[in-house]
Amino acid sequence: MSKALERRAKLRESLIEAAERRIAAGGLAGLKTRDLARDISIANGAVYNLVEDVDELILRVGSRTLGRLDAALTAAEADGSASPRETLVRIAVAYCDFAAENLELWRALFEHRMAPGKPVPDWAISEQMNLFRHIYQPLAELFPKRTPDELGVTARSLFSAVHGMVLLGLEQKLIAVPVEALRKEIATIVGAMVDGLTPPVVPGKRSATRNP
Incomplete structure (x- = not known):
């Protein structure tokens, strides 16, 4: 990599980090390119030499947020002895x-809207959808007879709740x-939802997974 490209890559990373700090401190409303340019000591117009537009910049910050969320969910799954129900609760x-610890960055994932007529790029959609594996995998263990499409709908419904x-x-x-109260309520309700989706165990009979 040439020195010019290396410098550009470092400035681009600095820009994304600066945007992340601004969003964490004041939400999307506090994100201004002139402030970012000042943060990393470049001209205001030079921001657009590093990213296509503000949409891309916000998506790149979102990518970092999703990466940390992915790591947090992976850590919650770490207990291999947990049942699928327990895993979903965890x-x-x-x-x-x-969300509580990264409130503004988490909100930005859902508050950001692309410019009219501009689609969300495939790489960003892929990163978002990849997180559903955390819900999909324990659901697949609970409901082995369901199709991938059916499991996908259940995963999205559980996430939405x-x-x-x-x-x-x-x-x-x-x-x-x-x-703390919210954590307890979420654990109770997710457990109740999973229990409601699974059939009761009848004494003397082997349990069968319901496939509605």
Whole structure:
């Protein structure tokens, strides 16, 4: 790599890190290219020599956030002796904890909207969808007769339920819930949802996985 390309790569990384700090401190509303340019000592117009536009910059920050979220969920799954039900509860609680600890960066994942008519790039969609494996895998163990499409719908539905609880619970308004209480509620509800999807065990009979 030439020195010019190496310098550009370092500046690009510095720009993404600066944007990450700005979003973490003030959300997407606090992200201004002139501030970022000042943060890394370049001209305002030079920002667009490093990224295509602000959309790409926000997506690159989001990529870093998703990477840390992926690591947090992977750590929550680390206990190989946990049942699929326990694993789903653990990753749901880990998701809540991550959101609480990285509130503005987590919000930015869902608040950002691309410019009208501009699609989300394939690489960003792939990174987002890859996280569903954390939910999909234990569900596949619970429901081995379900098709991949059916498991995908269940995974997205379970995520939506947990995400909604976290989103409302962490709102800085009257609806806000203390994080510890929110963690307990999420664990209870996810466990109840999984129990409701699985058939009861009848004494003297082998349990069969329901495939509605």
